[in-house]
Amino acid sequence: MSPTRRTWRGTLRRLPWWLAAAALAIGCLIWIYPFLWMVSASLKTSAEVFTKGLDLLPGDPVWENFERAWGSAKFGTYLLNTVIVTVATVVIVVVRCAMAGYVIARHEFRGRRIVMGVLVATLFVPAGYTIIPLVDLAQRLGMLNSLTGMIVAMSGGAHVAAVLLYVGYFRGLPKELTESALIDGAGFATVFFRIMLPLAKPVTATVTVLTFLSTWNAFFLPLVFTFSRPDLRTVSVGMLAFVGENGTDWSGMAAAATISLLPVVALFIALQRHFVEGIAGAVKS
Template sequence: MSAQPRTWRGTLRRLPWWLAAAVLAIGCLIWIYPFLWMVSASLKTSADVFTKGLDLLPGNPIWENYERAWAEADFGKYLLNTVIVTVCTVVVVVVRCAMAGYVLARHDFRGRKIIMGVLVATLFVPAGYTIIPLVDISQRLGMLNSLTGMILALSGGANVAAILLYVGYFRGIPKELTESALIDGAGFGTVFFRVMLPLAKPVTATVTVLTFLSTWNAFFLPLVFTFSRPDLRTVSVGMLAFVGENGTDWSGMAAAATISLLPVVALFIALQRYFVEGIAGAVKA
């Protein structure tokens, strides 16, 4: 007789957890549904994309959409351009922001607070205001229609969030590590590249993911830099190839978008643990 009430009490105690799990499951489904719909649309005809509404199961999968997106729309070249631009931009941003964050966190010099204030103030400046001076400088340097100019333009921003993440993380590292390295005769470069930067692996992963996402999805700068050089387009700009004068190839665009998202998903899955650790470590510090 006493077992039944005890069972009900246990069920009631676990009820909030079941409700939380159900709410999270519904939220995950809502969050992932657009991606699943896009994958489904990539296997349909352009007419079926609209006539079948929210149906996720294509009747007869049309794999030729991927072949058309890759070959006919020249999306393979756009993907290669995007990989080159993104990888180079990530390397430049990581090294530059890590060095800036290290200096601001571990070195006390005149004007440091002013620099920090200016960096924080740039967070409120819309990115669109910087396009005109970037294009003007790139044109004067003869880099407007090149991947090199695009890389320098995308990596030359303030990247305040990345710098602040490194500042917060480096502040939490004991000073004894750098002091012992300096006593052993190590210089600035040795201390930074052999001691501090390896310790900041979680933040580096976080900055890598954030920079990768922003660069991979960048549109306005790559569009301006490839006006007269369509062969240098990135995947975001290359989507315009599916928009014609008389219509839009929605299924081909969905196939191209699916291809372009695969590297992003793979990178996030590989670095998700370090990504979370980097955010948590920088905020805690």
């Protein structure tokens, strides 16, 4: 067989791979284009946002948009509030859901199936139905206009997906781990915090990312909890500062959105490997 014919056969054999790679590249470009356009709009004037349409290259970068978003719109304060609420919520959700998943997966008790059924049933309850009793309870406890109340409200939900991820992962771990620890005299807290929770690092990364995203982007609940305290707004609610009676500061809003997305992108890049392992491990179990 001639070298030329062999080369053509190899090319034809790889053609499906090249077509799949091209399709994925086009899909990725379409997927990330809104993010690229937002970053581009943050460096444009308000007029350029409309006149240049879908063009990603700003004429003359306007870095003052970021200064206006950070200072004049008080986005620095909103970002700090969001970090406090998000970090506290993530810690509470991870510990609480990990404990619930560990108990359901590794301990036999009466009503376990009922508990699982109730948890799954809460997936079908719209979040808007719980906002009225939640706000009423927070008001009675004196926690309505505070970051503490917001943290308790954000972390106090069922978080069924996180619990089920931990249940699936803990079920796949060998029982000899806990049995040997119990023989050595370890209690529940020791077994959970020193053995089981460290082993569940992939699931913890997954739950951290999911909870971080949902809390960071939450709008309705932080809006209700900061009606009379604008200084406690989060970044999602703080976007309203760019909407005025006579117009909207689109370039300033794009700059603020870019600032608010940087921590999310950085977290996902840092935990993406553990995130995929956690999803795969829980589904496999």
